[in-house]
Amino acid sequence: MKKDDIFLPKILTFLCNWCSYAGADLAGTSRLQYPASILPVRVMCSSRVDPLLILRAFLNGFDGVLVTGCHLGDCHYQEGNYYTRRRFVMLKKVFDSLGLESDRLRLSWVSAAEGQKYAKVATEFTQKIRELGENSSKNKIFL
Amino acid sequence: MNKSAETSEKKGAVLPIKTSIQDSIKDLLKNGIDHCVFDAVMIPLRVPAGDSFSYVLIKNKSLLNDAFPLPPTMSVQGAKAVSSVTRLGNRNMKIAAVMRPCEIRATIELTKLDQTDLENIILISMDCPGTMPILDMVNEPEKTMTLFNDATKSWDDTQMRPVCQICDKSSMVAGDLHIGTLGTDKKSFFIIPNSTKGKDILEKLKLPLTDSIDSWNKKVKENSEKKLKKRQEVHSDLKNKIGDLTNLLDIFSQCINCHNCMRVCPICSCRLCYFDSNKVKHSSEEYLQRAKDKGSIRILPDTTLFHMGRMMHMSLSCVSCGSCEDACPMSIPVAQIFSMVADETQRLFDYVAGRCLEEPLPLRTYKEDELHEVEDVHG
Ligand code: SF4
Ligand code: SF4
Ligand code: FES
Numbered sequence: 001m002k003k004d005d006i007f008l009p010k011i012l013t014f015l016c017n018w019c020s021y022a023g024a025d026l027a028g029t030s031r032l033q034y035p036a037s038i039l040p041v042r043v044m045c046s047s048r049v050d051p052l053l054i055l056r057a058f059l060n061g062f063d064g065v066l067v068t069g070c071h072l073g074d075c076h077y078q079e080g081n082y083y084t085r086r087r088f089v090m091l092k093k094v095f096d097s098l099g100l101e102s103d104r105l106r107l108s109w110v111s112a113a114e115g116q117k118y119a120k121v122a123t124e125f126t127q128k129i130r131e132l133g134e135n136s137s138k139n140k141i142f143l
Numbered sequence: 144m145n146k147s148a149e150t151s152e153k154k155g156a157v158l159p160i161k162t163s164i165q166d167s168i169k170d171l172l173k174n175g176i177d178h179c180v181f182d183a184v185m186i187p188l189r190v191p192a193g194d195s196f197s198y199v200l201i202k203n204k205s206l207l208n209d210a211f212p213l214p215p216t217m218s219v220q221g222a223k224a225v226s227s228v229t230r231l232g233n234r235n236m237k238i239a240a241v242m243r244p245c246e247i248r249a250t251i252e253l254t255k256l257d258q259t260d261l262e263n264i265i266l267i268s269m270d271c272p273g274t275m276p277i278l279d280m281v282n283e284p285e286k287t288m289t290l291f292n293d294a295t296k297s298w299d300d301t302q303m304r305p306v307c308q309i310c311d312k313s314s315m316v317a318g319d320l321h322i323g324t325l326g327t328d329k330k331s332f333f334i335i336p337n338s339t340k341g342k343d344i345l346e347k348l349k350l351p352l353t354d355s356i357d358s359w360n361k362k363v364k365e366n367s368e369k370k371l372k373k374r375q376e377v378h379s380d381l382k383n384k385i386g387d388l389t390n391l392l393d394i395f396s397q398c399i400n401c402h403n404c405m406r407v408c409p410i411c412s413c414r415l416c417y418f419d420s421n422k423v424k425h426s427s428e429e430y431l432q433r434a435k436d437k438g439s440i441r442i443l444p445d446t447t448l449f450h451m452g453r454m455m456h457m458s459l460s461c462v463s464c465g466s467c468e469d470a471c472p473m474s475i476p477v478a479q480i481f482s483m484v485a486d487e488t489q490r491l492f493d494y495v496a497g498r499c500l501e502e503p504l505p506l507r508t509y510k511e512d513e514l515h516e517v518e519d520v521h522g
Contacts, residue, residue: 051455052417052448059448061437072511082509089517090488090506094454097487099386108519121519136388141439142396143447 009063009129011037013122014053016046016081019070019111026115027122034122037129038066045069047080051091054105061138064104064129066121071109081109103132153316153360155323155335156350164295164324164332168212168269171334171348172239176204180344181237181265185224186210194284195277198224200238212241212322213269215291216280220466221246222409226253229260239265243274245310245464247318248497249409252460255504258412265340266318270325270363273303273313277469295324298366306465306478309374314363317497320344326362333359378483385480394480395450397473400443404467404477410457417456418449450477454484459505460496461485 015021021042027034039062043049046069054065067088069081088107095102106125110118137143160167172184187196188209196214198221201207221242228238242250247268253259272294279287279302290302300308307313314325319341323333333356336342345352385391402418405411417423423445425433434440461481468478489495492505 052452055451055455056448059445059451060433079509082511083506085514085517086492086506086509089491089514090459091455092517093488093491094451094458094484097382097484098391098451099382100388100391106519107517138437140388140392141437142392142441143445 007130007134008035009037009126009134010039010061011064011066011122011126011129012057012062013038013040013066014043014046014049014068015040015110016048016069016076017042017044018076019074019109020046020068020118022112023068023110023114023118026112027118028115030115032115032119034119035126037063037126038122045075045077045080046084047075047077047087049084049087051087054091058100058104058135059137059143061135063132063135063138064106064125066106066108066125068108068110068118068121071111074111101132101135104129104135153335153337153356154352155321155333155356155359156345157331157333157353157355158350159331160329165212167332168241168322169207169210172210172212172241173204173207174348175239175344176207178347180347181239183236183238184210185221185228185238185240186212187214187218187241189214194281196280200228210241213243213271213295215275215287216277217243217246217274217464217466217469218277220249220407220409220464222249222253222259223407223412225250225261225264225266226258226409226412229264230258231260233260233263235263237263237265239267241267241269242318243271243464244268244312244315244317244321245271245462245497246409248312248315248462249460249464251317251497251500252410252462252504253412254500255507256410256412256460261500265320265344267320267322268316268318269322271307271310271313272298273300273307273310274465275302276304296329298325304465304468304478305377305476306463306468306482309370309377309479309482310463311367311371311374312463312495313370314367315498317499323356323359323363325366326356326358326360335359374482374486377479378486381476381479381483392447395446395475397475398446398450399473400446400449401472402449403470403472405449405453407466407470408453408457409462409464409466410460411453413456417452450480454481454488458485458488459492459494462496 057065075081092102108121175181184201188199196218247266316337319338321335463482465478471477494505
C-alpha cells in the first residue's frame with residue numbers, strides 16, 4: 001500500500017493546561033512517536049470543554065474527539081474533572097440514543113509525567129478511528 | 144417536597160363535587176383567598192376570542208369564575224409564567240399557581256436554576272388527562288372544549304398530543320398541593336398535601352386529612368404503569384427509526400430554524416443562549432472556508448448542532464411537556480425525540496426532572512467513585 005492510501009484521521013484533542021498538556025509536551029520532548037492525526041487544543045481545565053464544542057467538532061467532520069485532563073483528585077481546580085466525567089457520560093448517551101457513533105469520543109486522564117501514556121492513547125485512539133473509518137458527517141451537506 | 148414523600152403513603156382530604164370539578168377547584172381557591180392563605184391566584188383564563196387560554200394573575204376573586212384550572216391546551220408553559228413573576232424575587236404576595244404536573248416539574252427545575260423564587264408561591268397541580276394540540280383550539284374551539292371535557296371523564300387520551308399519550312407522570316405530585324380526580328366516586332375529589340406549606344393550608348382551611356386515598360394511589364399506579372409501557376414502546380420505535388446520522392438529519396431536515404422550540408421551552412431560560420450569541424454568527428470567510436472543506440455548506444447552517452446542542456444543555460431537565468412540539472410550525476416531533484433522549488440521560492444519574500426540589504441538578508454534583516466505564520482503558 002502506498003503511504004497516501006492510509007487513512008489519517010483528524011482527531012481534535014483537548015488538553016488541560018496543568019497535566020495533560022504537560023504530558024503531551026513530555027511525549028514530544030522525549031521524542032516519542034505518535035500519529036500526526038492529533039490536533040491539540042489547550043484549555044485551562046478539562047471541565048472547560050462544553051459538550052457543545054465536542055459536538056461541533058464531530059458535526060464539522062472531525063473523525064474523533066479526545067478530551068484529556070488530570071487524573072481524578074489531581075485537577076488543578078480540585079474537582080473540575082469530576083464534572084467533566086459527568087458531562088462526558090451525558091454527551092455519549094445523547095450520541096447513543098440517536099444512534100451516532102459515540103466511539104469517536106474519548107476521555108482520558110493523562111498526568112504531566114505520563115508522556116508515554118499520552119503517546120499510547122493517541123496511537124490507540126487513532127487506530128480505533130481508522131477502524132471506524134471516516135466520519136460520515138464530513139459528506140453531509142444538510143447538517 | 145422530598146423524595147420519600149413520593150413513595151411513602153400519602154394522605155389527603157376528601158371534598159365533595161357540587162356542580163363540576165372545575166367549579167369545586169375554583170371554590171377552594173376562593174376559600175383560600177377569603178382565609179388569606181394566599182393573596183392572588185395564577186390560573187389560565189380563556190381569551191375573549193375563545194380560541195386560546197392564557198395565564199392570568201387574579202387579585203379580584205370574582206374573576207375566578209371565568210378561570211379554567213385545567214384547560215384543554217397549554218399556551219405559555221406555567222413554569223415560564225411563575226418564573227416571569229418571581230425571577231426578581233417575590234416578598235409581598237402569596238400566590239397560588241394552578242398548573243399541570245409537567246408545568247410544576249418544570250418550575251422545580253427552574254428553581255434549581257435560580258430562575259424563580261418559590262418562597263411565597265403555592266404550587267397546585269391536578270391529575271392531568273393530557274393536553275390537546277394547541278392549534279385544535281384555534282381551529283375548532285367548541286369541538287375541542289367538548290372533546291376535552293369528555294376526556295377528563297373517560298380518561299381516553301386518543302385526542303391528546305402524542306407526547307401526552309406516553310406521559311407516565313400525569314399524576315406526579317411535585318408541588319405543594321395536588322388535586323386527585325382519579326379513583327374517586329365522581330361525586331368527590333381528593334386534595335393531597337405534599338409539603339409543610341400544603342399541610343398548613345389544609346389546616347387553615349379546616350380540611351381534615353383522611354387515610355382513604357388508597358383508591359387514588361391504586362388508580363394512579365395503574366395508569367402510570369400502562370403509560371410507561373407505551374412510552375417505552377414508542378421511544379424504542381423512535382430510536383430504531385432514527386438509528387444513525389442520515390435518519391436523524393432526515394427528521395430535522397424540514398426544520399426552518401425558527402427556534403420556536405427553544406423559545407417556548409420552559410427550561411431554556413439562559414439569558415444569552417449560545418445559539419443567539421456571536422459564536423454562531425460567522426463571517427463570509429468562515430462560510431466559504433467551510434464550503435471549501437466540504438464542497439458546499441447549507442445556509443442557514445448548524446441545524447443539527449442546534450437540536451443536539453439543546454439536548455446536551457437541557458435534556459437532563461426536560462419534563463416532556465410538549466410545548467416545543469406544539470410550537471413547531473413544521474410538525475417535527477421535537478418533544479417525542481427530546482423526551483426519548485431525556486429519559487436516557489436522566490436515567491444515567493437516577494434523576495427525574497422536577498421530581499423534587501432537593502435533588503441537585505446532575506451536572507452540578509458528582510460522586511468520586513462513579514462512571515468509570517467512560518474513562519479510558521489505556522495505559
Ligand atoms: S424540550 Fe420540549 S418537552 Fe422538553 S421541557 Fe422543553 S418544551 Fe418541554
Ligand atoms: S420549532 Fe420546529 S422548525 Fe422551528 S427550530 Fe424548532 S424544530 Fe425547527
Ligand atoms: S486542571 Fe486538569 S482536569 Fe482540571
